[in-house]
Amino acid sequence: MALVSIRSCGRCGFLLGLRAYATRPVGTPRKREQQDDTPVFQYVGQHRKPQGKVFVWGFSYTGALGIPSFVVPDSGRKKPRKYQLTPYRLDTEQKISSAACGYGFTLLACNSRDLTKLWGMGLNKDSQLGFQRTQHDRHKSYDYVLEPSPVSLPLVNPQETRVLQVSCGRAHSLVLTDSEGVFSMGNNAYGQCGRKIVEDEVYRFVFQQYKQHAVTHGLGHHSKASCPVPVGGDLAGVKVQQVATYGDCSLAVSTEGQVFGWGNSEYLQLASVTEATQMSSPRLLPLRGVGRVRQAACGGTQVAVLNEEGEVFVWGFGILGKGPKLSESAIPERVPATFFGRSEFNPTVKVSSIRCGLNHFAAITDRGELFVWGKNVRGCLGIGKHDDQYFPWRVTVPGHVTDVACGVDHMVALVKTII
């Protein structure tokens, strides 16, 4: 445009003193010669696959989050961060396939054949993270582990065996491997590690291997059981696909989609079959309106199940997720799907897995979004505030959440990036 106007001035003669302002009308692109000079950058290759990341949030002073600068700041100007209220990325060397949260400690497992398959951080007073040898004394173990540290397992074939799943309790942990059974470590005061109870045992250096399936207690009596025994009651002969427990109540889901429960029923968790406060052998729970159950999750006082259509049902005592008025329910109540992102733009969103912490719930939808609700104990919900959440609330995580582990006051999420 500017060139054209100068040419016409030239015809009239420059003596006119015409100043040509180079104004282009809006919407016309610039000349092509200016565009081709810029170099082209490539940020991502054509065949890049999404990566796995780990995000942690909650109470950090036990070291359970695995970020030492929150507890012991590395620079003089920083202050220790007691609560991490929003998801924070944890750098891991390997891709973590399974994570579990206990009371103040975390275990991360990698599904590889390397020598280091398991990392632990947090409280280690009962050796729930194995033996973490101190720098100064070879016979002492750290009480608090602030960074993800390798947990060494006494494997027969350390270069062949893979760790499939980890699970943590209040002060003990269990590790499931593919060919060498289950390993347990930590507190054994009630026989929860599956070995003989020793009175006044010091738990700092003990490790025990046991070659049975997951340990449960539903044996029909009320004393301690220190060896794994098959569970009887209504569960005899039933194929179980999933077991869930947290405080004192346990649920098992069979392959046909039925739910069996036993344990504490003080908070109406098992009120559909019993009026008593405890049930010592498993009974089938006739849950009406729930359909085929795919997954169950137990909290301290509340219980949740997920059915095949992706709907979540909650009952028990506490913040159940249907507003502040509903604090107790003996029958399963459905959490409305509008909370999980279902709207007229996305009519087919459903929940793909649910987990329970001691006082809160977490649900993952099939679109990779994480929703939490319940009591916000020391910031464990990850929603950026200390307030309790009475209905499902989205947690902002940069990526697709594939799995989440809930502890009492912290949570760990395994996330896949989008690109």
Place this chain on the structure above:
Amino acid sequence: MTSQAVRLFRKMDGLFAVYKPQGVHWKHVRDSIESNLLKALNSCPPPAPQLAVQFQLLSGGENSSSKDVVLSPSMVPTLADHPLVTGPQFHKVHVGVGHRLDAFSSGVLVLGVGKGNGVLEHLCKSHVTRDYTLEGEFGKATDNFTHTGRVIEKTTYDHVTLDKLERVLAMIQGANQKALIMYSQVDLHTQEAYELAVRGLLYPHGKSPPILTGLRCIHFNPPHFTLEVQCVNETQKYLRKLIHEVGLELRTSAVCSGVRRTRDGPFKVENALTRQHWTAGSIIQAIAHFSKATRKIRKSEMYKQTAGQLNSNAQVQEQTRSQTEQINQQHVELSSSTSDTVVDRETPVTLSEGRTKH
């Protein structure tokens, strides 16, 4: 007796929608509509001129030889009302503009004439949603987020697939859903907040940043792609920046090559007037077409004002939310070919039900 021009002027009261072409400032559109209306008003045939009695001096007939002067009355048209003397009858028609569109964008622009300007203000305050179609192009980043700006960076885009784009859009939409509830100014620890959230009636009231209530990709042909956006409280620059951010999330860069507003509240693009129809006759027809929607907007605002004096804050908010839902209700039809079904929002509380509640 009213003249034809005055009768025509009285018909010009209400709201209508106009299709603003790209590259034109919204003020030029408003000015040309106003001048077209004035032209039509002033070209109406003027009423017959008033006649006044005038005494004219006439000389006597041939009979009288004396120099008698005779005054004879006659009706003569006065010149006081002649259009060449007074000038055009109409100088100004009040034409107001609703939510503005900047020069780069095109689409539905709501205008109000005469008494409709008051209703226009209510429409602007009522948090109705607007639909846009955004055209984007991967591979470039410019300084003003459009394809006509100065190119800052060029990147490759062969790794971008529709699957990845949809995942990024789902993430953006998730964040906006959260913002919808956060800016709704309702205490989240109450049972009323839970009830509203279940019904999907939590909506930002008062000041809020731009929030997208819906986001979808309707066409993908690398490097070009098209997004359909439903948003509230937005500016067109924010939407162009959205395209840029979608590019950043996909680890490439993107520019916007077109912003087109397809709906503004109850005013849709099918009923918007194109340039040939910016004449008084078509405008009056359009005003009559939208009179129902205009009445609804006016009613909802009046209800909000009277209800505010009687009820508690939460109840007023709930009822005004349902009013906004009514105004928004017609437009949930998804216009693209990729949607299989037309999904409507659940029917909200109507006015009569709302009144009987308290």
